[in-house]
Amino acid sequence: MKLDDDDFSLFGLPARFEQDGAEIAARWKALAAKVHPDRFAAEGGASQRLAMQWSLRVNEAYQRLKDPLKRAAYLCELRGAPIQANENTSMPAAFLMEQMEWRESLDDAKGSDAILALDRQVAERERALLAQAGQALDERQEPAQAAQAVRALMFLTRFRADIDRRLETLDEAG
Amino acid sequence: MALLQISEPGASPDPHQRRIAVGIDLGTTHSLVAAMRHGVSECLPDEQGRVILPSAVRLLPQGRRQIGFDALAAQAEDPENTIVSVKRFMGRRVDDVAGREQLPYQFEDTPGMLSLVTREGRKSPVEISAEILATLRQRAEDTFNDDLFGAVITVPAYFDDAQRQATKDAAQLAGLNVLRLINEPTAAAIAYGLDNGSEGLYAVYDLGGGTFDISLLRLTRGVFEVVATGGDAQLGGDDFDRALADWALQQASIVVRSAQDKRRVLVAARAAKEGLTDQEQVTLSASLDAGALQVLVTREQFEHLSRGLIDKTLLAVRRVLRDAKVTADDVQGTVMVGGSTRMPVVRRAVSELFGREVLTNLNPDEVVALGAAIQANQLAGNSADGEILLLDVIPLSLGLETMGGLVERIIERNATIPVAKAQDFTTFKDGQTALAVHVLQGERELVSECRSLARFELRGIPPMAAGAARIRVSFQVDADGLLSVSAREMTSGVEAAVQVKPSYGLSDDQIATMLREGFASAESDMQARKLREARVEAERMLLATASALQADGDLLSSAERQAIAALEAALRQEASGEDADAITAAVESLAKGTEGFAAARMNRGIQQALTGRSIDSV
Numbered sequence: 001m002k003l004d005d006d007d008f009s010l011f012g013l014p015a016r017f018e019q020d021g022a023e024i025a026a027r028w029k030a031l032a033a034k035v036h037p038d039r040f041a042a043e044g045g046a047s048q049r050l051a052m053q054w055s056l057r058v059n060e061a062y063q064r065l066k067d068p069l070k071r072a073a074y075l076c077e078l079r080g081a082p083i084q085a086n087e088n089t090s091m092p093a094a095f096l097m098e099q100m101e102w103r104e105s106l107d108d109a110k111g112s113d114a115i116l117a118l119d120r121q122v123a124e125r126e127r128a129l130l131a132q133a134g135q136a137l138d139e140r141q142e143p144a145q146a147a148q149a150v151r152a153l154m155f156l157t158r159f160r161a162d163i164d165r166r167l168e169t170l171d172e173a174g
Numbered sequence: 175m176a177l178l179q180i181s182e183p184g185a186s187p188d189p190h191q192r193r194i195a196v197g198i199d200l201g202t203t204h205s206l207v208a209a210m211r212h213g214v215s216e217c218l219p220d221e222q223g224r225v226i227l228p229s230a231v232r233l234l235p236q237g238r239r240q241i242g243f244d245a246l247a248a249q250a251e252d253p254e255n256t257i258v259s260v261k262r263f264m265g266r267r268v269d270d271v272a273g274r275e276q277l278p279y280q281f282e283d284t285p286g287m288l289s290l291v292t293r294e295g296r297k298s299p300v301e302i303s304a305e306i307l308a309t310l311r312q313r314a315e316d317t318f319n320d321d322l323f324g325a326v327i328t329v330p331a332y333f334d335d336a337q338r339q340a341t342k343d344a345a346q347l348a349g350l351n352v353l354r355l356i357n358e359p360t361a362a363a364i365a366y367g368l369d370n371g372s373e374g375l376y377a378v379y380d381l382g383g384g385t386f387d388i389s390l391l392r393l394t395r396g397v398f399e400v401v402a403t404g405g406d407a408q409l410g411g412d413d414f415d416r417a418l419a420d421w422a423l424q425q426a427s428i429v430v431r432s433a434q435d436k437r438r439v440l441v442a443a444r445a446a447k448e449g450l451t452d453q454e455q456v457t458l459s460a461s462l463d464a465g466a467l468q469v470l471v472t473r474e475q476f477e478h479l480s481r482g483l484i485d486k487t488l489l490a491v492r493r494v495l496r497d498a499k500v501t502a503d504d505v506q507g508t509v510m511v512g513g514s515t516r517m518p519v520v521r522r523a524v525s526e527l528f529g530r531e532v533l534t535n536l537n538p539d540e541v542v543a544l545g546a547a548i549q550a551n552q553l554a555g556n557s558a559d560g561e562i563l564l565l566d567v568i569p570l571s572l573g574l575e576t577m578g579g580l581v582e583r584i585i586e587r588n589a590t591i592p593v594a595k596a597q598d599f600t601t602f603k604d605g606q607t608a609l610a611v612h613v614l615q616g617e618r619e620l621v622s623e624c625r626s627l628a629r630f631e632l633r634g635i636p637p638m639a640a641g642a643a644r645i646r647v648s649f650q651v652d653a654d655g656l657l658s659v660s661a662r663e664m665t666s667g668v669e670a671a672v673q674v675k676p677s678y679g680l681s682d683d684q685i686a687t688m689l690r691e692g693f694a695s696a697e698s699d700m701q702a703r704k705l706r707e708a709r710v711e712a713e714r715m716l717l718a719t720a721s722a723l724q725a726d727g728d729l730l731s732s733a734e735r736q737a738i739a740a741l742e743a744a745l746r747q748e749a750s751g752e753d754a755d756a757i758t759a760a761v762e763s764l765a766k767g768t769e770g771f772a773a774a775r776m777n778r779g780i781q782q783a784l785t786g787r788s789i790d791s792v
Binding site: 011027029030032033034035036037038039041042043045046047050051052054055056059060062063085129164167168171172 | 220238353354394397399489494496549552553554555563564565589590591592593594595650652653714715717718719722766768769771773775776779780782783784
């Protein structure tokens with residue numbers, strides 16, 4: 001086991017998109033229990049530094065593995081199709097159109113019910129895109145296609161964050 | 175022959191070898207110290223049998239002090255020099271202190287954080303907090319008639335980096351070895367969860383004297399995983415007092431100006447508030463220089479006045495639920511912590527939000543210190559095989575200032591600590607040789623709306639075209655929740671790295687000076703103290719090495735074992751001498767000499783963690 005092993009090897013999991021979330025969490029806790037600095041608080045500086053390095057690594061891997069979008073992006077990178085969102089900004093026209101419509105609906109939405117309905121719609125699309133990415137990675141071995149789906153998903157993530165902010169503002173206004 | 179080292183008597187901590195470690199709840203209104211005794215966590219009482227120490231410090235002439243109940247009793251007569259609720263000022267600037275007009279103090283902005291002007295001159299909140307901590311340290315040392323090995327200090331989960339750093343500085347100033355800073359709701363969850371054998375998703379609603387925290391934790395077999403946390407580091411029982419005091423003064427058409435009157439009204443309001451926990455109505459009365467204040471308050475009236483404050487807490491609760499992507503129904507129980515949760519109106523509001531009665535079967539004042547003591551005992555290596563594990567999170571996002579006064583987030587809130595993340599930036603002018611790095615904490619997008627933690631400059635970047643340099647800024651948050659930042663230019667191979675540790679308390683030099691001036695202890699002989707600390711460290715290192723050898727000695731070749739045994743022998747030799755520096759050097763040598771062994775043990779631990787979890791099982 002090395003610090004620079006990939007996340008899947010570190011967690012002893014097969015390198016694929018389809019995963020059991022509960023299993024990932026259980027493995028994370030088992031690993032964290034072994035390497036957390038608290039376990040070495042009564043020991044010398046060398047052990048604590050090492051524990052810190054390993055804890056950082058284990059937590060980093062967990063953050064990537066547990067989130068389906070990050071996991072998909074990571075697999076694309078491992079398979080030679082890095083996301084590079086800043087350099088690959090061209091998206092299909094239909095997708096951009098839909099984005100614009102959604103943004104308009106969000107701007108026009110009056111109450112939290114309308115916003116939540118929109119959020120459900122976006123979540124639905126998110127699930128479909130994740131399934132596409134998963135198939136491209138696990139079944140068709142087409143990381144470039146998966147990467148395209150991931151880039152689309154990144155738009156949706158940003159949009160849902162905006163939805164959350166709107167909901168929060170409404171909540172604060174009472 | 176060195177193999178026999180494993181049977182060293184110190185290898186397994188027997189009751190006589192136990193290291194004394196305490197948990198300290200450094201609260202806004204009062205503070206407590208707890209420790210494990212006879213297998214249970216207990217709050218330690220003072221000579222009069224009281225476990226609570228009011229967080230009040232009165233500065234008397236000639237460097238004398240009154241701390242606790244005596245100081246509290248004097249607050250109305252000597253308000254400027256009697257500091258209460260100092261926790262609200264930790265790591266803050268004058269502008270940050272809400273409602274400061276009503277407080278009887280003279281504030282002054284000083285580098286890092288505000289100062290209070292007293293008869294003893296300017297005092298930092300760190301120094302005042304250190305007085306409280308030193309009192310509790312003394313109480314613990316008297317109880318056990320021994321030196322402390324270390325302490326776990328609790329902080330509100332919602333404390334930012336500046337407030338955490340200030341708390342750690344205060345503990346250091348009080349001569350405490352800080353084993354860990356842990357979050358108050360997490361500490362409460364330890365005490366609660368272990369007592370009740372609970373599993374599942376729990377909320378901890380912690381409304382103290384000056385701070386509010388809400389944390390969601392998932393409890394599974396000794397693992398306390400914080401899923402999300404939120405709150406308000408400037409909201410607590412004090413604000414309810416102030417709302418009531420304002421209203422009463424308005425009713426009586428009295429305007430208070432003197433520091434004494436301001437304090438008297440607040441004291442009277444607090445008494446009235448506490449009275450309303452059991453009574454339907456009370457009379458708020460105070461004899462002021464500005465006239466006699468006598469106002470009848472009904473519980474209904476008080477609840478009306480409190481509504482806005484309680485709504486603020488509920489807002490934070492809803493946000494945490496959203497962050498965790500769960501609903502109120504998913505939460506199995508809500509644990510109430512902090513004296514302010516005694517208010518019936520608070521209990522009712524929180525029960526309504528979660529749709530079930532809140533859990534109040536533990537003492538809301540003591541539970542945080544009790545949990546901290548359990549963790550302290552474990553961190554000191556007293557419990558055989560760490561039965562609990564805390565997986566806590568960072569409460570507020572961390573980021574950097576980018577062009578246009580915007581914040582680029584590097585680490586998102588609710589990330590499990592320790593956590594590290596790096597991001598690459600570039601120069602925007604041709605030939606730019608320096609880059610200003612501004613570190614911020616908060617959720618807003620504008621720099622002006624986040625808390626500024628540190629600024630530093632990366633210099634010596636070789637001149638390049640705009641956009642060609644690649645500057646990697648790395649953030650690291652340790653297990654105490656404290657941040658360090660470094661920056662490095664990557665393309666040129668030229669290393670220009672800067673290490674900053676934002677410190678809003680005191681500089682290491684200032685602390686050293688204060689320690690030298692004998693602030694932290696009555697001990698005048700610093701040399702003796704240094705020697706004692708070096709010996710404790712030596713003993714700690716020897717014990718740790720012995721138990722590591724006992725557990726995993728088979729990983730070493732006999733030559734490696736002998737090398738370690740030689741280092742151990744050298745350290746033991748020095749530790750029996752009088753030279754503190756030589757002991758420290760021998761500790762360092764042993765630490766260096768066991769680095770490879772530590773790495774091998776870590777690998778074994780990781781392998782073990784996954785045995786029985788084969789890849790095919792997924």
